[in-house]
Amino acid sequence: MPEDRSRALLELLINVSREVATALDLRTVLQRLIFAALQHVGGERGSIVVLDDQGKPVDATIVHGKQLHEHTTIQLRDTVERGLAGWVVQNRRAALVPDTSKDERWLRRADDAVEQTGAKAAICVPLMARERLVGVLTLVHSVPNVFDEEHLELMRAIADQASVAVLNARLYTESQRTARVMSALAEGAAAMNTSLEMQDVWRRVLNQTMQALQVETVALALIDPASSELVFHAAAGHNSGNIPGRRVPQDAGLAGLVITGRHGVISSNVNQDSRFSEVDKFGGIQMRAVALAPIQAQGKVMGVLEAVNPVSGAFDPDAMLVMAGLGSLAGSTIQNAQFMERLQQAHQHYRELFEDSVDPILITDWNGRILEANRRAVALSGFSGDQLHGMSMDKLHDINTRKTGMQYELLKAMECNYESSLHQQNGGSVPVEVHARRVEFEEADSIQWILRDITARKELDALRDDMTAMIYHDLRSPLGNIVSSLDMMNSFLPEKEGTLRSMLNIANNSTARIQRLINSLLDISRLEAGQHVIDQKAVDPIALLIEAIRDVQPSVNGRNQKLERKPSTVLPLIFVDVDMIHRVLINLLENASKFTPVEGHIEVGAETNGTYVKYSVRDNGPGIPEADRERIFEKFTRLRGGKERVSGLGVGLAFCKLAVAGHGGQLGLESEVGKGTTFWLTLPVAQRKVTGQLKRQTGRLMLMKAEES
Numbered sequence: 001m002p003e004d005r006s007r008a009l010l011e012l013l014i015n016v017s018r019e020v021a022t023a024l025d026l027r028t029v030l031q032r033l034i035f036a037a038l039q040h041v042g043g044e045r046g047s048i049v050v051l052d053d054q055g056k057p058v059d060a061t062i063v064h065g066k067q068l069h070e071h072t073t074i075q076l077r078d079t080v081e082r083g084l085a086g087w088v089v090q091n092r093r094a095a096l097v098p099d100t101s102k103d104e105r106w107l108r109r110a111d112d113a114v115e116q117t118g119a120k121a122a123i124c125v126p127l128m129a130r131e132r133l134v135g136v137l138t139l140v141h142s143v144p145n146v147f148d149e150e151h152l153e154l155m156r157a158i159a160d161q162a163s164v165a166v167l168n169a170r171l172y173t174e175s176q177r178t179a180r181v182m183s184a185l186a187e188g189a190a191a192m193n194t195s196l197e198m199q200d201v202w203r204r205v206l207n208q209t210m211q212a213l214q215v216e217t218v219a220l221a222l223i224d225p226a227s228s229e230l231v232f233h234a235a236a237g238h239n240s241g242n243i244p245g246r247r248v249p250q251d252a253g254l255a256g257l258v259i260t261g262r263h264g265v266i267s268s269n270v271n272q273d274s275r276f277s278e279v280d281k282f283g284g285i286q287m288r289a290v291a292l293a294p295i296q297a298q299g300k301v302m303g304v305l306e307a308v309n310p311v312s313g314a315f316d317p318d319a320m321l322v323m324a325g326l327g328s329l330a331g332s333t334i335q336n337a338q339f340m341e342r343l344q345q346a347h348q349h350y351r352e353l354f355e356d357s358v359d360p361i362l363i364t365d366w367n368g369r370i371l372e373a374n375r376r377a378v379a380l381s382g383f384s385g386d387q388l389h390g391m392s393m394d395k396l397h398d399i400n401t402r403k404t405g406m407q408y409e410l411l412k413a414m415e416c417n418y419e420s421s422l423h424q425q426n427g428g429s430v431p432v433e434v435h436a437r438r439v440e441f442e443e444a445d446s447i448q449w450i451l452r453d454i455t456a457r458k459e460l461d462a463l464r465d466d467m468t469a470m471i472y473h474d475l476r477s478p479l480g481n482i483v484s485s486l487d488m489m490n491s492f493l494p495e496k497e498g499t500l501r502s503m504l505n506i507a508n509n510s511t512a513r514i515q516r517l518i519n520s521l522l523d524i525s526r527l528e529a530g531q532h533v534i535d536q537k538a539v540d541p542i543a544l545l546i547e548a549i550r551d552v553q554p555s556v557n558g559r560n561q562k563l564e565r566k567p568s569t570v571l572p573l574i575f576v577d578v579d580m581i582h583r584v585l586i587n588l589l590e591n592a593s594k595f596t597p598v599e600g601h602i603e604v605g606a607e608t609n610g611t612y613v614k615y616s617v618r619d620n621g622p623g624i625p626e627a628d629r630e631r632i633f634e635k636f637t638r639l640r641g642g643k644e645r646v647s648g649l650g651v652g653l654a655f656c657k658l659a660v661a662g663h664g665g666q667l668g669l670e671s672e673v674g675k676g677t678t679f680w681l682t683l684p685v686a687q688r689k690v691t692g693q694l695k696r697q698t699g700r701l702m703l704m705k706a707e708e709s
Contacts, residue, residue, distance in 0.1 A: 083107025382425030566605030595621035
């Protein structure tokens with residue numbers, strides 16, 4: 001190479017280096033580089049496409065003569081995917097095309113027609129920096145065969161000299177863009193999270209979007225779960241008043257694409273975008289360009305954020321990145337606002353229930369100091385609200401520390417119930433049923449006390465006790481006289497007097513039932529008072545069952561029911577109060593008959609495991625719901641048998657439970673609603689009971705002899 005040429009090339013490279021190295025803005029660097037290439041190499045137009053690390057175009061500059069031309073994303077994509085620039089990108093080699101009409105690598109456009117500009121000459125070189133492809137530089141001349149190998153070498157030299165500057169400018173631009181995005185998102189996060197009031201959140205989201213993107217109008221829509229529609233809740237900017245309240249199908253238009261695809265969409269020219277439809281239009285707004293991003297939280301799309309008509313005429317390259325970030329921020333903030341709204345509604349609902357409850361409710365801390373009391377607590381106690389606040393809970397009622405713990409520590413694991421007395425301000429007291437449990441009140445860990453007034457129930461219990469006492473004290477003696485009289489009448493009747501004897505048997509059966517009821521009431525009173533079953537002896541369990549079946553057979557026959565005794569093996573003797581267990585079996589059999597439909601089926605049986613004898617009584621009645629299976633063993637409790645209430649006092653099962661427990665056994669049931677119920681009871685065999693009794697008697701005799709000596 002001649003010395004003059006080398007010096008000229010060196011001066012050219014120094015000038016190119018000086019031109020591109022004195023700027024960091026990517027657009028400025030690209031413009032200076034392409035103008036320098038056109039000036040020193042030649043050509044009428046040129047272009048530079050900048051690529052990211054994945055080989056995708058991120059920016060470009062196109063020059064015709066001395067004029068800069070705008071480009072579109074589609075043009076950039078075509079440039080690097082097809083044609084001469086695409087070949088250079090794929091092969092990372094420079095290309096010289098003397099005549100574009102004769103080279104297949106040239107992407108022919110309408111302008112290349114013979115009647116238009118016709119054939120051309122072109123040079124295309126890669127921009128390589130640190131072994132990374134950062135772009136591609138292309139020069140075009142309208143005259144074929146103008147460029148030669150010397151021009152190609154000159155282009156390579158310029159590209160080598162400028163590629164590092166292009167890379168630095170791209171990285172600087174990316175860092176600036178990232179900084180702008182992060183700044184916009186940081187400002188958005190700070191502004192959005194200053195309030196959790198829903199209307200205020202919407203307003204702040206819209207303001208930050210409008211400020212970050214510099215657009216004329218912004219709108220926010222959320223998916224309505226009830227109707228599956230997209231409902232616009234808020235809007236701001238030019239002619240935005242008609243937008244709130246607008247409903248569109250959530251799968252229609254650009255918004256539908258955003259929701260379905262879970263990513264943002266930009267339409268730079270809605271008039272040429274086939275995706276833009278009538279549902280995307282806002283009344284009163286001439287829409288030119290729109291950007292939509294999903295509002296999402298925890299991976300779920302909950303709505304759409306929409307920006308309309310950028311003030312500059314086109315969205316910035318980082319607009320979608322900003323929109324996506326704002327959409328995510330908006331989703332989290334809106335979700336938090338929704339949670340807060342639901343929490344406030346729940347709190348208000350609790351407040352209303354708290355104040356309007358018919359039961360006194362008090363809230364205390366874990367020291368038992370009253371923090372809050374509802375109106376009913378004030379009315380029942382007689383203390384004012386101010387007097388109750390700060391009062392210790394143990395001053396208001398007698399606390400059952402066995403249930404709550406001395407320091408209420410048991411309430412931290414479980415709730416409890418007990419009966420107590422509420423101390424009134426006037427010195428009186430009211431019987432209450434206390435329900436205490438752990439709650440969160442006003443964002444503090446607290447104890448809730450519900451003190452239900454049970455005065456009416458206590459009065460009713462007293463009335464029932466008085467009635468029970470009257471029944472088995474005032475009726476027992478006259479009933480005994482009736483039974484004796486019936487026995488005497490039975491002895492006086494002739495053997496052949498069938499009609500009167502039948503009527504007498506009915507009277508005997510009825511008085512026997514009354515006697516069993518009275519004896520059961522008396523036994524309930526004794527067993528509840530803690531008295532033990534005394535009159536026990538060893539008996540045959542099958543004989544006891546057969547006798548009970550015989551006594552209930554007339555009523556079973558009257559309902560055309562079938563009473564079947566299951567076969568059983570030889571059973572050991574049981575040690576029981578015969579009369580008491582006889583009445584237990586009759587109660588269970590009569591209950592089965594009552595709740596079994598006419599012409600139904602009852603099955604009884606007995607079996608043993610060597611330690612206990614187990615009786616079972618099964619019916620095919622309506623069954624017992626799960627919620628009632630404990631309650632039916634309470635006194636004066638009666639359930640409905642089918643559609644009608646079954647007669648009775650409701651003491652039979654309460655007596656059975658106490659009587660069986662008094663013998664050391666258990667009473668339970670198994671039931672399936674609509675299919676029937678099986679009651680079962682266990683009683684200990686006689687051998688263990690008798691052996692234990694003999695041992696106790698022997699021990700007492702030995703002790704007496706020892707004392708005498």
